[in-house]
Amino acid sequence: MENLRIPGPTPLPDEVLRAMSKQMINHRGVEFGQILNEVTANLKQLFQTKGDVFLLTGSGTGGLEAAIVNSLSPGDKVLSVSIGVFGERFASIAQQFGAEVIPLGFEWGKAADADAVRQALRAEPKVKAVLVTHNETSTGVTNDLASISAVVKEFDKLLLVDAISSLGSINLPVDEWHCDVTVTGSQKGWMAPPGLAMVSVSEGAWRAQANAKMPRFYWDFTRAKSYLERGQTPWTPAITAVYALSVSLKMILAEGLPNIIARHARLGQAARDGVKSLGLNLFADESHASNTVTAIAASDGLDTKKMLKILREEHQVVLAGGQQSLDGKIFRIGHLGWISEDDIQRVISALKVVLPQAGFRSGS
């Protein structure tokens, strides 16, 4: 079997795979309503929120679009705090729907600086919302969301958070950190297949939603809420993915969120220690290195494309390359969801063999 170690989709436990072979049911019937209500209640616990949580059929990007179109009107100013590919994507969605995006970018590989956010908000008092990526999957960096949130709330702005590759794996207490809309995706740390975006909506986000004029239909939170009150989703949901998530959430709750967060911290450390022991350098600033994905710089003659190919073909280890301008410059190990220390060790052992075959000369 392949050791699939990209930052999502991830391998799934047998119980979750079995859940996906269940027969279809009426998505407007009682049985589906019970599953949806239970999944929603479990998600609220894991988001650490008393606010609303909706299950949307779509990928994480759909959830980001939902966050934008339910919060903003064309012409609204938004501050885009971006540290990589996914921060840029969040900003592009806002721009596409007519927001005036004020970019606040940081060098890729580094985390955002809360003081710079403060200065930007001082300079632009009309900003309506701040867009932040909690865990930037393209660079392997986790932002200090608590500090950024404290600044955003000093200025009483809406906080829209891409937590697609962090929620459920890295601590993110949604209410305590005053996140207004928080988005995650089923294929990341949730031990579920792709197909669902899960979003939380605060009271402040509902107030903004009442006046938000961006066009929306499929992603309208008002429709999601009124259908959820009847145990339904507005549109036909990805029932199979919901079956899977319903089982994986029970497994997650049985392990316990604090234990899962601690396991990801151990795995992140093991991945970082492992690659460094081979003479590789981390791409991310280690003080903010992510516990769900490790990005490694291509140095000392390493041909990452050749390395990824040999790993895949000869060792059944599947890692990710770099995206956009990082293509060929970094590679990434995903360590989120259903994963143990042994899985990381298999990756490190395979890398040890393959690195010299792909041109790497440590310290050259």
Ligand SMILES: Cc1ncc(COP(=O)(O)O)c(C=O)c1O
């Ligand atoms: C931080 C982050 N944002 C957004 C996305 C996009 O999610 P999707 O591919 O599910 O649309 C991803 C997926 O890799 C991600 O890691």
